[in-house]
Amino acid sequence: MAVCQNTETLRTQVARWRESGDSIAFVPTMGNLHAGHLSLVEIAKQNAERVIVSIYVNPLQFAPDEDFSSYPRTLEDDLKKLDALETDLIFLPDDTMIYPQGEQHSTFVEVPGLSHIIEGECRPGFFRGVATVVLKLFNLVEPDMAVFGEKDFQQLLIIRRLVEDLCLPIKIMSGATLREGDGLAMSSRNIYLDTQERGKSRFLSAALIEFQHQIKRGVDIEKAQTSCVDVLKKQGFLVDYVTLRETSELALVSEDGISANKSLIILAAVKLGKTRLIDNLKFTI
Numbered sequence: 001m002a003v004c005q006n007t008e009t010l011r012t013q014v015a016r017w018r019e020s021g022d023s024i025a026f027v028p029t030m031g032n033l034h035a036g037h038l039s040l041v042e043i044a045k046q047n048a049e050r051v052i053v054s055i056y057v058n059p060l061q062f063a064p065d066e067d068f069s070s071y072p073r074t075l076e077d078d079l080k081k082l083d084a085l086e087t088d089l090i091f092l093p094d095d096t097m098i099y100p101q102g103e104q105h106s107t108f109v110e111v112p113g114l115s116h117i118i119e120g121e122c123r124p125g126f127f128r129g130v131a132t133v134v135l136k137l138f139n140l141v142e143p144d145m146a147v148f149g150e151k152d153f154q155q156l157l158i159i160r161r162l163v164e165d166l167c168l169p170i171k172i173m174s175g176a177t178l179r180e181g182d183g184l185a186m187s188s189r190n191i192y193l194d195t196q197e198r199g200k201s202r203f204l205s206a207a208l209i210e211f212q213h214q215i216k217r218g219v220d221i222e223k224a225q226t227s228c229v230d231v232l233k234k235q236g237f238l239v240d241y242v243t244l245r246e247t248s249e250l251a252l253v254s255e256d257g258i259s260a261n262k263s264l265i266i267l268a269a270v271k272l273g274k275t276r277l278i279d280n281l282k283f284t285i
Contacts, residue, residue: 001083003090007140010091014052014142022049025173026143028134031055032072033081036178036186040147041085043175052141053082054091060103061129072191091141098136108132111158111165117250118267119154119278122240130155131162138163138170145171151185153265153280154250177280179205185279192275201272203235208242208266208281215244215264216285221255232270240269240276247282258285 004010017024025048027040044051055078062068075092082090099106108128114120115127138146148156160172178186183205184198193201207228214224221244228242244253247263258264262285269278 001079001087001090003079003092005092005094007097010089010140011142013089017050023144024048024050024052024141026137026141026146027051027053028137028146028148029053029055030057030071030188031078032074032188032191033078034178034186034188036149036151036175038081038085039178040149040175041082041087043173044145044147045085047145047173050088052089052091052143053087054093054137054141056093056098056133056137058098058129058133059095060099060106060108060132061126063123063125066123067189067192072188091137093137093140098133106132109135109162109166111161114154114158114161114250118241118243118245119269122269127155127158131158134159135162135166138168143170145173147173147175149177150174150282151177151187151278151280153267153282157250183209185277187277189275189277193272197273197275200235200237201277203232204237204268204270204277204279205281207231208268208279211242211244211266212281212283215258216283221253221258228266228268236272238271240271242266242268261285 014024025044027044029037041051041053057071059068079090109131110128111131120127148159150156156174163170163172180186182202184201211224211228225242225244229239232239244264244266245251246253247265253264264283264285266281
């Protein structure tokens, strides 16, 4: 496993692999790797001869009041996990490489529409930061394919739109959300939960499953959504949103819009203590 911290070394290695006819898969991460991240690396290994993983905590996707400074950084442990998977190259860019003019003066990209709804309403500028850093990393790595997790479903759609709109020759693949035994979606931020909060956190996925069951039973959408929110609030969650959407463009779903074989997704974001959790549940009517 090679570890690379500069553009020249990265591009030299990528060029050598290209000359050998190897395909390259890329998994961008912010580190503090868990089994969910590692499952994306496994998908990459199954679909390409070479795998590159980046670790970079992107300041442009954190608001001033968010956890950029305290975001868990566990590089030594991350490298051990990636080495065990026989990852070909770990790319460790720094801020001066990604934002040579400083992040506040950097050229940015933004996907219209999708970036400003749901999660984008709660975290203005978040998806601009995500899209900008992903495009920069794509330009540096030049992969044939890239793998992202479905837990960040809105982000996944935005990246797919970015690749399509900017005509990038990159195939975007996705990996299913991995969960703890009690249903909590794996996340780097789960480490923030104290013992009591961790016990309550399981109610998030359970509430989404019940929301799904109600929709399938024909319960009114607004009633099912209100019931889900009420259950979460009773368990001590502060609810940013719980919403039922179509999976393709995240359009709102009306009662008339629910039909057989319709692909839907419930998206949710909540706070439990100081920890913000997101989750989703895809299903077909």
